[in-house]
Amino acid sequence: MNKPFEIRWHGRGGQGAKTAALLFGDAAMVTGKYIQAFPEYGPERMGAPVQAFNRLSDERIYIHSGIKNPDIVVVLDETLMKTQPVVKGLGKNGILLVNTKSTPEDIKKSYNLKDIKVYTIDASGISKEAIGKEIPNTPMLGALVRVSKILDFDSFIIDVTNKLKKKFRGREKLVDGNVKSIKRAYKEVL
């Protein structure tokens, strides 16, 4: 069996790491992939560091433990870079995607990161403008689709719009704001 493609999300309780993982997994499933999307099974507390996980594969997935050697790490809250071992297990040429106003070079320098590709996006800023609230998870999805190069962006947008319509039934503005922020982040990720 081949090793599935693995993504580890780091966020804080309430930032939507789990929801983002579920949306990404669902969109990948629609393209015919086998997927897993699950949160860390710890206590859930608002503001506490949390993890969520995605596995994607063209074959059935057998492994059922947390992700220790991800291909991509997504960080929803830059302050976690200081307190959590977010890049732990990220191999050579692994990808780190951070929600921050800083550039990739700044992040690399600040946290002394070598041998990995760093991408940054101001997902918090985008969500504040597009949704009116700081909900960085959906813009991060747009950036993730861009840097992971696994999913076709147009079909991703169609699937995620359907899912958001279901989630926010009747609240069109919220759906539009989320979709807008995903599109913006897809374009603006550095």
Added chain:
Amino acid sequence: MPMKALTGNEAMAEAMRQINPDVVAAYPITPATEVVQLFANFVADGRVDTEFVAVESEHSALSACIGAAAAGGRVMTSTSSQGLALMHEMLYIAAALRLPIVICGINRSLSAPINIHCDHSDTMGSRESGWMHIFAEESQEAYDSIFQAIKIAERAYLPMIVSTDGFIISHCMQRIDMLEDKEVQDFIGECKPHHSLLLTDKPYTVGPLSLQDYYFEHKRQEIEAMMQVAPIIDEVGKEFGDKFGRHYGLFEEYKLDDADNIIMAAGSAAGTAKVAVDEARDKGIKAGLLRIRVMRPFPYKQIQKVLKDKMIISVLDRSDSMSTMGGPLFIETRAALYDTETHPPICDYIYGLGGREIDVENILSVFEKGEIYKKKGVEKKLAFIGVRE
């Protein structure tokens, strides 16, 4: 076939919707709550014809199920952990009355200390109640097995639990290849009970007193009934596979044929163990896995056949028996192997109690220990994985 991304609980609730049972009586408990909640929504939305009985405890839930099944209905419920423990008294009654009830079980540890995460103490604690039991490795198997369970239970006249690992599977979203509603109905067929309390022209007595005079004969019949079950499970699993392409049996063999260093496990850890088998083989270890799917009845004859010539068998148990002899899977496998002439060496590892994670490296280390035991013999009959010493 429609494809959906569902959590284990969602997959189980969908299976229940497609079965459209006559009666569901249930009481929610973490991590099985969603199964009950989603099914209650199906009832409220008119998507099933089921009579949903909201009860005040699991004891009442299974009691109501027993009444409904004795009336001849197709009956299901869902529970976990303390909920299953509270059903304990009624489990024996459902089985001895030969009522084909199906429980969607979610494996969770038992208190104390209080813990909502996965181990197998709950269903293992019910293994002498007369219920048939399938440990599903993941959600696709759980979804598929629930349909089979309906058919097996109604053919064997015994109740059945199909369980998944709490949170690890119940809350993990994965791809589910679903059946069409009509395919499900065609597969399970109509519920045709031998007896029904509602058929007043064919009256029968349920649950009478039977003392020294007849109790023994009643129990003997129940034991005999369980002895007839294994071929039924095989038949239904084959029928399902021939129709839908996914075959199921009493246990699953993964690279077992040419292996000499074997791990035995049930539930989600068996999936992780498959990855460990591949990695161990990359290191030159002739590793293999026997994944127990059916725990009740225990497929001891079939196990003897495939394990008798192995050089080391390491059993992974996600619960202990408190007998001081190890976990239930180990004890029963060891007992099964007593009847072989070869008596292959066997040892037990307790792991994952209260949701403690087990990963590929953990399992790989068991294979590596197995290599040593192959040469030197088993040094430690009972060990623990991932516990603070």
